[in-house]
Amino acid sequence: MASARDLRRRIKSIKSTQQITKAMKAVAAANLRKAQERVFEARPFAGKIREVLSRITSANSGVSHPLLEVREPKNICYVLITADRGLCGGYNANIIRMNAGLVNDKPGSLVTVGQKGRDFFRRRGYDIKSEFVGLGEEIPFGIAKEIGQTVVNYYVEGVFDEIYLIYTEFKSAMTQIPTIMKLLPVEPPAQKEGEKGAATMDYIYEPAPEELLAELLPKYIETTIYRALLESKASEQGARMTAMSSATDNASEIIDKLTLSLNRARQAAITKEISEIVGGANALD
Template sequence: MPSMRDLKRRIRSIRNTQHITRAMKMVAAAKLRKAQAQVTAARPYTEKLEEVVGRLMGSVDLMSQPLAAPREVKKVGYVLITGDRGLAGGYNANLIRLAEERLQTETRPAALVAVGRKGRDYFRRRQVEIVRSFTDIGDEPDITQARELARQLVDLYLAGTLDEINLIYSRFYSALRQVPRVDRLLPIAADDARGGGVEDYIYEPSPAAVLQSLLPRYCEIKVYRALLEAKASEHGARMTAMDNATENAAEMIDKLTLSFNRARQAAITREIVEVVAGADALK
C-alpha cells in the first residue's frame, strides 16, 4: 500500500493537473463561442451562393468552364483539415482514420494536401505523397487564409497535377457532436451546388460570364466554410475532452483522499495500540 507521503504527493499532482484541464476547458469554451458564431454567420451566405451557382450551371455549357468541365480523372487529391495541436479527444484521430480509409480504398492514384500539423505528421511517417501542406492556421481562420488555400488548390487542378479534389473535414453540429465528412471541391458539379433553371432571371453580361466569375469565389467560400467548421469542431472536441479530464481528476482525487484517510486512521490506530501496549508493559 502506498505511504501517506506518496498519496499526498499524488493528490497534489493530480490537483495541479485538474487546474490545467479546467483552465483549458474555459479557454476552449470561449474560443468555441466565437467559432460557432462565425460558422452560423457563414452558412447562409454559402448556401445562397451554392444556389446561385447551381442555377447558373444548369443553363450554360460546362465545357467552357475550366473549374466545372468534366475530364478524365488520373489522380485524386484529398485535402485533410486537422488541428495543429492535440488534447482534443478523438477529433484528429477520427479525421485521420477517415482519410486513411479513403486512400486505401481509392482505386485511382491519390495524393494528400495536409492542412494542420497532426494530419501532416501522421501521413508523412507513412510515406503518403503530400503535394502541399499548411500549418499554423490559428484559432480564428480568416478569408485571406481560405483564399490563399483555394488559389493553390485551383492551381493544382488547372495545372493537371490533380484531376479531382475532395475536402475531408469535420462538420460542426454541437460541442458534443462533430461528424467527419468528405465533400468534393473540384470539379464543381451541378449536384454539388443546389439550384434550378434560370427562366426567372436575367444575367448581365451573360450567364456564362457571371458563372466564370463566381466559380473561383465559390471555391474560396467552400474552403473558408470547411476551415470554420473544422475549427469549431476542434474547439468543441477540446472543451469536451478537458471537461471529461477534469471530472476524471476529481474522481481520482476522491479515491486517493479516501485511501489517504484510511492510511492515516490506520497509523493513528497503530500508535494508540503501541502506547497502550507500552503502558501495559510498564505495569
C-alpha cells in the same frame, strides 16, 4: 498500500493538473462561442453562392469552364483539415482515420491543413503536395483564398483529376461529423424540389454566363474551403472543451479515491500507534 506521503504527492499533482484542465476548458468555451458565431455567419453566404451557381448551370447546360471539366480520375488529391494542437479528444483521430481509409481505397496525394494531419501522414511516407500550418484561432479569409488558389492551379494544370475536401462539420459541442465532399471538378448543386419551376425559366445574364462562372467558380471554391475551415475550428474547440471537461471530472474522481486511501492510511497509522502505546503500557504493568 502506498504511504501517506506518496498519496499526498499524487493528490497535489492531480490537483495541479485539474487546474490546468479547468483553465483549458474555460479558454476552449470562450473560443467555441466565437467560432460558432463565425460558422453561423458563413453558412448563409455559402448557401446563397451555391444557389446562384445552381441556377446558372441549370439554365445554361451548354456552358463550359475548366473547373467544370470532368476527367478520368487517374490522379486524386485529398485536402485534409485537422488541428495544429491536440488535447481535443478524438477530433484529430477521427478525421485522420477517415482520410487514411480513403487514401488506402483510392490512392492519392495530400494537401494538409493543420499540423496533426501533416505529421501523421509525413511519418508514414505519404505524398504531401502542399501544407498549411499555424492558422491560429481566428482564421482569415486570405488563408482559404490561398488554399483555393493552390488546389485550383493543381486542377487546371492537370496535376490532379479529382480533388476532395475532408473536414469536420460542426453540429454541437458534443457532436462533430467527419465529412468528405468533392471539391473539383465542381459539381453544381442539384435544384431543390421547390426550385424546379425556376430552373425552367429563361434568365438573362449580364455579363454572359461564361463571364459569371469565371468569377463565381473560384469564389465558390474559396468560400467552400473557408466554411470548412470555420466548421473544423468550431469542431476542434467543441471537442477540446468536452475533453477538458471530462478530464476535470476524472481528476475529481481520482482525488476522491486517493483522499479516501489517504484517510485509511492515516487511520491505520493512528491505530498502529495506539496499539503500540497500549502494548507498551501493558508491558510496564
